[in-house]
Amino acid sequence: MIAKTTIPIYVLSGFLGSGKTTMLRRALDAYNMRGLRPVVLMNELGDVNLDGAALAAGGEAVPTAELLGGCICCSIRDDVGLQLHELVTAYAPDAVFIESTGVAHPMEIMDAVTEASLYLPIALAGLVAVVDGAFLLGEGADAPTAKTRRLLRDQVRCASLVALNKTDRLSAERADRAEATLREWNPHARIVRTVRGNLDEGYWFETDAAAPVPAVASEGHICGDDCRHGRAHDRGDAHGHHAAHEHVSVYTRFLNGPIDSGAFEAFMKSLPQGVYRAKGIATFSDTASRFLFQYAYKELDFTRITPQGEVNDVAVFLGEAFPKDELEAGIAALERGTYYRERMRRSYDRYAEERDTDELQGWKTVERDRFLAALRAEGAETLLEVGAGPGRDSVFFREAGLAVTAVDLSPEMVRRCREKGLDALVMDMADLRFPDGSFDAVYALNSLLHIPKAELPDVLAGIRRVLKPGGLFYMGVYGGVDSEGVWEQDEYEPKRFFAMYADEPMRDVVGRAFEIVHFGVVAYAGSGKRPHFQSIILRKSTAV
Structure with missing residues (x-):
């Protein structure tokens, strides 16, 4: 959806004589009838703008800029941004219409428009390909050349709307055949049959008009990430480089x-x-x-x-x-x-079942048992698990006699916690909505490592706030190395964000908010410079 403050750009493409100018005149009349101000950017290969003269003769004057003596998509492409800037700043229009030469390739026009959108409040709202049905079906001497047919096909394939024009000159059978060809070339676009460019005027006011859809660079080839089509002009064809396009949809x-x-x-x-x-x-x-x-x-x-x-x-x-x-x-x-958090939510929603059924690693049960022993020694009764996942650790602490509350960012994880009979809430660990001093203990195994380093002090302060004075906090994270960012080798999709600390920096950051009761590491055999696990038990000071 284009923002209300954004000026929609409509591009009319089509081969010579297809009826673009007639359709444009109808669109301009629709805007003028509604008291809106359209402007036009006209492009002609020659030095005289005959289509512009036809527009001027057709009714109310419309501000028009001209690009003459070349094709908008190659020899004078750099002028597009300048002309759009002048039109937008001088007239503050409600819409901009671009009519290109009949031999222009739409992908290059789209690129020129999007360049200008970097510094102007404009956005491509629609690309209309106007097709003369009789010309499309021409046979014998009237048949388009192979080169012309390729260009016509590419104009259609890039369009958000295809107008099969001049259908009054076609029999029903020929019109159906022409439309079938257009549909084969572009399975996604809206196709409408028109006479003298009589497109439903409502289209020009659909600011969420569908953007262009897939096009093909050459027969049988869909442009992809590895495309390296050449862009040099063919000496024998001033538009030979148009077979090289890499972008066919714009947002x-x-x-x-x-x-x-x-x-x-x-x-x-x-x-x-x-x-x-x-x-x-x-x-x-x-x-x-x-x-x-x-x-x-x-x-x-x-x-x-x-x-x-x-x-x-x-x-x-x-x-x-x-x-x-x-x-x-x-x-x-x-x-x-909230970008990292929302990625995390989607990722853990997707892999919730896998995490609920994976075998628990032995060293993690050792960590859990160590913290439970500490809680029993303290006489703790209530525990909050932050980043509870599917709730397997929360069930362990509940079965050990603690009143457990589980929170997680993932709704699917929370659903699985509730299936296990847990008191579980969808909640961001950066916004723990509990009263001060609500819990005797907090447990967070491999959850705080998803918090950006700039935010970790505030998250630790929030955990400290919900702990009772003297309460214990278990924080287990991967660390031993200094890193922050999305883990590119992650098998999860979307890939997850991780922030890891070397041991001393981690001691420093947690020591600012808590007393350190225990700081140990769990190393992996042959880990080398790989992360190890940091096992940390912290206490909230009893000092007021």
């Missing part, structure tokens, strides 16, 4: 404020499979600079920038039929500052 998202750079990098590294390229401008909460970012072939690059004037933070994604709702959810989580 533009303006960012609402600074975001965490580490979380953003993790988000970009886990983009859906269909995203081939991304670019944008971002402000990060953990650095003073703004950055231009570019993503291609699974590589992410940042360039520090100082924009002149007001430039929005924005992210633009290009690819093949990728799930936009997944991108939106990720960006929204970045803006809320």
Whole structure:
């Protein structure tokens, strides 16, 4: 969905004589009738804009910019951003319509528009391919050349809407045959039959119009991450490079404020499979600079920038039929500052059954028994398990006579806890909603290692708050090495975030909030520089 403050861009593509200008004139009339202001960017290969003259003769004047003497997608592509900037800043339009030359390739137009969306409040709302049905079915001397047919096919395959135009010149059988060809070329787009470009005017006001869908670079080949199609102009064909496209769907998202750079990098590294390229401008909460970012072939690059004037933070994604709702959810989580947690929730929801049925490692039962012995020595009666997972440890402590409350971020884990008869709640360990001093003990096995290091002191303070004075806290985490970030070798999807500490830094951070009763390590045979397990028992001071 395009934001209300974003100006929708509609691109009309189609071969020469297909009826683009007639359809555009109808769209402009619809806007004018509603008291809205459209603007037009016209492109002609020649030095005279005859289509622009036809628009001017057709009714109410519409602000129009011209790109003459070249194709919008190659020789004068760099002018697109300048012209869009002038139109948007001078007229504050409600929509921008781009009519390209008949020989323009839509993927390059899309790329030019998304470049401009980095610094203008615009977003691609729809790409309409206008097809002359009789020309599509032409035979003999009227048949399109192989090169023209390839271009026509690519224009159709990139469209969000295909208008089969001039159907009044076709029999019902020929119209059905033409539509079947279009559907074969583009299984996803809306296909409508039109006469003289009479597309339902409501389409031009659907600001959530479907974005373009998959296209094919060459017969039988879907563009993918490993595509390296050449971009040089063929000497014999000024548009030969158009067979090389890597992006066929666009999603533009303006960012609402600074975001965490580490979380953003993790988000970009886990983009859906269909995203081939991304670019944008971002402000990060953990650095003073703004950055231009570019993503291609699974590589992410940042360039520090100082924009002149007001430039929005924005992210633009290009690819093949990728799930936009997944991108939106990720960006929204970045803006809320909950990106890592929401990934964690999805990951543990997905693997809850596996974690509930895996055999418990022997050293973990030893750790559990050690803490239970400490609790019995203290006379503890109530225990909170933080990050309880499916509840197997909570059941152990309950069967040992403790009144147990289990909390976990994963609803599926909490459901499994409740199936075991536990008092369980969906709760973030960073926001423990219990009164002060509610529990004699807190138990957290391999859960706090998912907390970013910048947040751990606050999480420890929250755990300290819900403990009674003198209460014990068991904290077991992997550590012994210093690292932070998404574990790229993780078998879970989404891959999980881990923060690990070397032993002395861990002693330091927990020692600021608690008295250290026990700090031990569980090493693995032949572990070398691999993490070991840090077994920590802490006490809340009885001092007020």
